[in-house]
Amino acid sequence: MTGRRRIRSTFLPRHHRPVRATALAAGALVACASLAAGCGVVPGTTGGSGDGPIKVMTWAPSDTKATNKPGMPAFAQAYARWINSKGGINGRKLTVLTCNDHNDGVSAAKCARRAVKENVVAVIGSYSQYADSFFPPLESAGIPYIGGYGVTNAEFTSPLSYPVNGGQPTLLAGLGKALATACGNVTLVRPDTIAGDELPVLLDSGLTTGGHRAAGDVRAADDASEYSAQSTKALDGSTSGTPASGSVSGAKEGCVVPALGDRTSTFMDSFRRAREDYPQVRTAMAMGSVDQTVVDASGGASGPYEGSYITGWYPVESDARWAAMKKVISEEAFGDNRIDSADAGVQTTWIAYTVFKKAVESLGSGEVSAGNIRATLNNGLKIPTGGLTPTLRWTTRDTWSSADDLASVGFPRMVNAHVTLQVVRQGQLVAARKGFTDVTRTLQNADVN
Numbered sequence: 048m049t050g051r052r053r054i055r056s057t058f059l060p061r062h063h064r065p066v067r068a069t070a071l072a073a074g075a076l077v078a079c080a081s082l083a084a085g086c087g088v089v090p091g092t093t094g095g096s097g098d099g100p101i102k103v104m105t106w107a108p109s110d111t112k113a114t115n116k117p118g119m120p121a122f123a124q125a126y127a128r129w130i131n132s133k134g135g136i137n138g139r140k141l142t143v144l145t146c147n148d149h150n151d152g153v154s155a156a157k158c159a160r161r162a163v164k165e166n167v168v169a170v171i172g173s174y175s176q177y178a179d180s181f182f183p184p185l186e187s188a189g190i191p192y193i194g195g196y197g198v199t200n201a202e203f204t205s206p207l208s209y210p211v212n213g214g215q216p217t218l219l220a221g222l223g224k225a226l227a228t229a230c231g232n233v234t235l236v237r238p239d240t241i242a243g244d245e246l247p248v249l250l251d252s253g254l255t256t257g258g259h260r261a262a263g264d265v266r267a268a269d270d271a272s273e274y275s276a277q278s279t280k281a282l283d284g285s286t287s288g289t290p291a292s293g294s295v296s297g298a299k300e301g302c303v304v305p306a307l308g309d310r311t312s313t314f315m316d317s318f319r320r321a322r323e324d325y326p327q328v329r330t331a332m333a334m335g336s337v338d339q340t341v342v343d344a345s346g347g348a349s350g351p352y353e354g355s356y357i358t359g360w361y362p363v364e365s366d367a368r369w370a371a372m373k374k375v376i377s378e379e380a381f382g383d384n385r386i387d388s389a390d391a392g393v394q395t396t397w398i399a400y401t402v403f404k405k406a407v408e409s410l411g412s413g414e415v416s417a418g419n420i421r422a423t424l425n426n427g428l429k430i431p432t433g434g435l436t437p438t439l440r441w442t443t444r445d446t447w448s449s450a451d452d453l454a455s456v457g458f459p460r461m462v463n464a465h466v467t468l469q470v471v472r473q474g475q476l477v478a479a480r481k482g483f484t485d486v487t488r489t490l491q492n493a494d495v496n
Contacts, residue, residue, distance in 0.1 A: 101139050101407065101415050104167045105396065106146035106158045107174040109385075113150045114309055116174040116196070116392040117385040120145035123172055125380035126400050132379075136407045139415065152180040159184035168417045169193050171403050172396030178202065190417045191424065194399020196392060197360075203458040209424055209441055211398045211432075212360035213464045213486070216249055218333035220486045220493070221466035222304065222358040223253020223262075225479075226331055229356070230302035233262040234284040236277055236314060237306045238269035246306055252493035253486065262304065267314070269307060274314040278321035286326045301328045302356075311336035312345065319351040331356035334469075339364065339389040339476050347474030356479060357469045361398075361435050363478050364389035368434045372397040389476075398432050402439060405430045436463050437483070456490055464490060 105123035107116035120143075127143040135141055144165055146158035155177035162170055163184050172194045175181055178201035185192055186207050195202040197214025226233055233254060237246040243266070251261045263284035267277040285301030305314045311332060322328065334357055342352045362368055373388050375397070380386050386393055406423050407415055427442040441462055453461045465483035469476050 098139070100142040101136060102142045102144065102165060102167045103403065104144040104146060104158070104162045104165070104170050105172050106148050106155075106170065107392065108148050108150040110147070111150045114174075114176075115150075116390075118387055118390050118393045119172055119174055119196075119396045120147075121380065121383055121385040122376070122393045122396050123400065125383070125386065126375055126397070128379045129375045130404070136404055137411070137415075139407075148175045148177065148181075150176065152177040156180040156184065162190060163188040168415055169403055169420055172399035174198065174392055178205075182207070188417070189421065191421050193402055193424075194395055196395055200457065203453075203461045205460065206443075207421065208460050209402065210460060211395060211402060211436060211439060211463060213458075213461055213466065215333060215335065216458065216490060217461075217464050217466050217486050218335070218358045218360070219246065219249040219306065220253045220489045221468070221484055222331055222333055222356070223250040223255075223259075224257050224484065224486060224489055225253070225356060225358065225468045226302050226304070227254050227257020227259035229299065230259070230329065230331075231299040232285045232287055232301040233259070233304060234265055234281040234301070235262045235304045235306060236265045236267055236274070236281050238308075239266035240269060243269070243306075248493055249490075250304065250306075252489050256489045256492060267307060269310060271310065272313065274307075274310075274317040275321060277314065278318040281318070282321060282325045282328065285328050301326075302331050303328055304331050306333065306336065308336060312341060315345065315351045329354055329356065333357070334359035334391050338391065340387060342471055342474060342476065350474070352471045353474065355471045357471070357476065358466045359469055360391065360463075360466060361394050362467060363469055363476055364394075365475075365477070369394070371433065394435075398435055401432055402430050437465055439463060453487060453490055456493060458490070 105120045107119040109115050109117035123143045124145065127141045130136060131140050144167065146161060148155040148158050155175045159181040167190060169191045170185060170193070174196040176198050178199035182201055182205050186205065189207070191207050191209055192205065193209045194211040195208065197210055197212050202208045202210050203214060235247060235250055237243045247262060247264050254260070254262060265277050265280050265284070267274055281303045285303050303318070305311045307314050330352070332355065337352060337357060342350065345352060369388060372394070376386055376388055406420050406428060409423050409428055410419055413419060424441050425443045427440055430439040432439065439462055453459070453464065464487040465485050467483055468479040470479040
């Protein structure tokens, strides 16, 4: 025994299907891969068959007290207007249905059942924490889930899922890898939950890969209104051995990593007050906990995020590679304040529709059905994204047998384990280093003691 075992969960929400259950489903996918219409789908009845519009769905929560991603379905509709103004895809118009999952399992299931009822050929560029609710209806109907946000483990295990990024697991592992060379003592502040118990595993996998010792672990309630006690404890750990007047000459600054999801901003408010009595430290976090909008709202260059390291899935919003997406927003959604080109959700939706467009185009004059979309993706279609990600490619065989994939640690559908490192400089998120960092090996070496 090596002491290494499969990562059962991450700091993602606790709404995911067991890995074993979804792994068993892969056999069914292989068994029916040759059927053009797919298992559970009657040939010729899926949306987009014949010469009519190609029908898809995008869902996300909005108007809730928790995480809201209204820009994702709003952008999807803007994309449809744009692509239809160009003649559609292969001459076929695109119809985008949207649904609000309300951050609720019942609503998520309703969205999925509506997708089935409406005979959509795919659910694209969506966000939901409730994989247990939405995947069963989609899987029963054979509807692919392309470009989910990556907030549940099932997105990396379901044979009908085609994730375009590495989700939260890659962000934290990549953050640890970056901090290994940049920080002295590292302290993680994370939820005191079962899901939160896995956070140190992923952060430490990156730290230890870089030859750094494991991070200190500070637990916190994930629904607190303030975090002064946790801020003090984190500062004590990250500045241990550092004189009160500042850093030891030649020593690296300590780093504090808040991983509290939507409560990260609440933590930073408490942390800003507490850090005044301590030597200088750097903060670091994963995209999703903070974006440019949060930085702006907190004071920009004078706010608590200045100097923070942030791992993301894609290049910074100012990168020229986003020009095509911004053109869609400018032409079809100018003035729609739901859509922010800096939002990782909007960016994910753009990439997901890029995948879908490529898949449909590869079918030529063939039927556009859920089964055919799955088949063309599973057969190894290579999908470039203009440099926003590595070339994306899914194959059923490689997913389950390649020594280079992440099936051994519970992520058999993950094909993109690349992350970017960004930093808040003068109130703006900018690239901290060029290019992507591949954390595939880091995740494979993640160790649970």
